Amino acid sequence: MIPEALVFTTEVRDYARDFCLARVRDMLRIRRLEERCAQLYGEQKIRGFLHLAIGEEAVAAGVMPNLQPQDNVVATYREHGHALLRGVAMNSIMAEMYGKQEGCSRGHGGSMHLFDRATRFFGGNAIVGGGLPLATGLALADRQLARDGCVTACFFGEGAVAEGAFHESLNLAALWRLPVLFVCENNLYAMGTALARSQASIDLTAKAAACGVAHAHVNGMNVLAVHDAARQAVDKVRSEGAPFFLELHTYRFRAHSMFDAELYRDKEEVDRWKAHGPIHGFTDRLKAAGMMTEADFEALDREAVEEVEAAVRFAEAGTWEPVAQLTRDVLAPA
Ligand SMILES: Cc1ncc(C[n+]2csc(CCOP(=O)(O)OP(=O)(O)O)c2C)c(N)n1
Numbered sequence: 001m002i003p004e005a006l007v008f009t010t011e012v013r014d015y016a017r018d019f020c021l022a023r024v025r026d027m028l029r030i031r032r033l034e035e036r037c038a039q040l041y042g043e044q045k046i047r048g049f050l051h052l053a054i055g056e057e058a059v060a061a062g063v064m065p066n067l068q069p070q071d072n073v074v075a076t077y078r079e080h081g082h083a084l085l086r087g088v089a090m091n092s093i094m095a096e097m098y099g100k101q102e103g104c105s106r107g108h109g110g111s112m113h114l115f116d117r118a119t120r121f122f123g124g125n126a127i128v129g130g131g132l133p134l135a136t137g138l139a140l141a142d143r144q145l146a147r148d149g150c151v152t153a154c155f156f157g158e159g160a161v162a163e164g165a166f167h168e169s170l171n172l173a174a175l176w177r178l179p180v181l182f183v184c185e186n187n188l189y190a191m192g193t194a195l196a197r198s199q200a201s202i203d204l205t206a207k208a209a210a211c212g213v214a215h216a217h218v219n220g221m222n223v224l225a226v227h228d229a230a231r232q233a234v235d236k237v238r239s240e241g242a243p244f245f246l247e248l249h250t251y252r253f254r255a256h257s258m259f260d261a262e263l264y265r266d267k268e269e270v271d272r273w274k275a276h277g278p279i280h281g282f283t284d285r286l287k288a289a290g291m292m293t294e295a296d297f298e299a300l301d302r303e304a305v306e307e308v309e310a311a312v313r314f315a316e317a318g319t320w321e322p323v324a325q326l327t328r329d330v331l332a333p334a
């Protein structure tokens, strides 16, 4: 049975000031980290692929505080913020971006393959839809190992709904009642393809409903709406041991990756969304409610910039893996 849509609280006065400032801090840490990564990419300090989630910070900032240390997280190649807010140190993320062995994946993964066992952050996945079966498998493993009450949060873009793995994963999670929170970050585009150009039906929650998975959709630019929806969804998954599909409507302000001429959307559309950006939209409301001053904002921003600069220094001072270790993680038989 599919429940009624969740009812969300987005009134800032319903939340404690400290909680709200912590969410601003979370979003600023992601924003400043990624802006600096873009710059470092231009300087060729960071190479390979780089996908930024600038504009989408409310997703990780809203969902992540609802998870417990024993829970699992699976994400996509647009996952720097997810790793960071899950608790992966900014130093080890930046070192990984540089390809240094002090990075969370020992420099073998780079931007798309952040991984950290200690925080149960199971990647970073370059394959569209690749994280969904992995998440379903992690939840099955928890069931088999009697790790009761654990939730697996699986983040993916709306482009993944075109993959068979999406339907297979939702179906199995529903059939076997596996505790997975499927978080669909619907930013309207899969590279340059708008959803309506690839899907006959753009009602994504209907696709979850087709598998009998409980679902809701919410404004993914509003960190409180995301937090409240995710809190209810996580509680439900944890207590009922069954999957939930949460669709977050969001938007990326930057190009798909560092190679994208953005010919598929108008500048006006991007500007319209920027006017509803997750950071300033929220801080304006906090200021209007007397819960935050410009000085508070500047202090949080300064802290974020300092943390990023310290991470850059850490990565710069890092070391390349010795050639002798090149095949260390190569599993193919000799
Ligand atoms: C199986 C597979 N097909 C195609 C690609 C190439 N590709 C990389 S990102 C992307 C778009 C995915 O869009 P979406 O899932 O909406 O995530 P977003 O990039 O918008 O965060 C595609 C098609 C891929 N990485 N994997």
Ligand SMILES: [Mg+2]
Residues within 6 Å of the ligand: 157, 158, 159, 185, 186, 187, 188, 189, 190, 191
């Ligand atoms: Mg997308």
